[in-house]
Amino acid sequence: MGDSYRLVRIEDAEIKISNPHKLLFPKAGITKWDFILACTRLAPLLLPYCKNRLLTTIRYPDGAGQPSFYQKNAPHHRPDWVQTEREGEIEYILLNNTPTLIWLANLACLEFHVSFHTANHPDYPTELVMDLDPSVDDFSRVVEVALLTRQVLHQMNLDGVIKTSGASGLQIYVPIEPRYRYEQTRKVNHFIARYLAERHPSLITLERKVHHRGDKVYFDYLQHWRNKTLVAPYSPRATPEATVSTPVGWEEVNESLSPKQWTLETIFDRLKQRGDLFEPVTRGPGYRLDPILQFMDRHRL
Structure with missing residues (x-):
């Protein structure tokens, strides 16, 4: 062990952690070594959903708040135990094991975003996903839309x-059998979004342009598509507070809920x-979505 690096062994993989004392979250006082330890503890929860999904990471070489870049293509210098999957022109990393997670954490990958489908099944998502984003600093409106969405579900x-x-919003995942193409799941998502926007026009919008939304909550049904991603459950976020994307119980979806409620320092007690x-x-x-799709076909929705 030296001041400039540490060697760790995880599942028979040896990983060199460079600059372990470097601050990756300066405001929260979290060093790279702290981040490595936190990712190790998060791995049993983060990895199950990420398994065999195409990974996009966001790297912050100088820490949160500093310049960053998206990385989809797996680096050529990756270790042999980092699994990959080629889709189109991109060779994606598969976040399938703890050594891969820690190797990425050492590269200052502070966020982990994954596809809605698994490798080798590019046309068949494993859930419906609804992304609810506020347009103003009033999270209670997002909470209201989430509860209305659940009523429709x-x-x-x-x-x-x-x-x-x-970061700022809430995301709802409806697990489905992976037998429906993206065109079919998009149809269902759009139906739900349009129904809610028509019923609650002062609260919900489908407008993608932020400056046209006013104070309405954006119901994003378009993000759920091929080659798009969403932040994985239990992924850290590159916020000053080092927040974590955290699943919540529906009974917690109320006015006291905050999207920045849980951080790398508080998530483990939760x-x-x-x-x-x-x-x-x-x-x-x-x-199964067959009854819904049949209903929509009958009524030409």
Whole structure:
């Protein structure tokens, strides 16, 4: 061990951690070594959903708040135990094991975003996903939209798991059987979004341009598509507070909820109390969408 690096061994993989004392989250006082330890503890929760999904990371070489860049292509210098999958022109990393997570953390990858489908099944997402983003600094409006969305899901005999984005919004995941193409899941998502926007025009918008949204909550049904990603559950976020995208119970979706409620310093006490609330998505079983799609076809919706 030296001041400029540390060697760690995880699952028979030896990883050199460079500059362990470097501050990756200066405001929170979190060093790279702190981040490595936190990622190791998060791995049992972060990896199950990420398994075999195409990974996009956001790297912050000088820490949160400094310049960053997206990385999709796997670096040529990667270790042999880093699994990859080529889709189109890109050779994606598969975040399938703890050594890969720690290797990426050492590269100052502070966020982990994954595809909605698994490798080798590029046309078939494993869930419906609804991304709810506020347009103003009033999170209670996002909470209201989330609860309205769940009411509609219940009317369709569906239910979902909700998580904070770790940044500004909420995201709802409805596990489905991976037998429906993106065109079909987009149709269902659009139907839900349009229905809610028409019922609550002063609260919800489908407008993509931020400056045209006013104070409405953006119901993003378009993000759920091929070659797009969303931040993984339990992924850290490159915020000053070192927030974590955290699944929550529906009973917690109220005015006291904040998207920045849990951080790399507070998430572990919560996990001891609540466990893995995202497990219904990763374990399944998923819902069938046939009745909904048939209804929409009959009514030409």
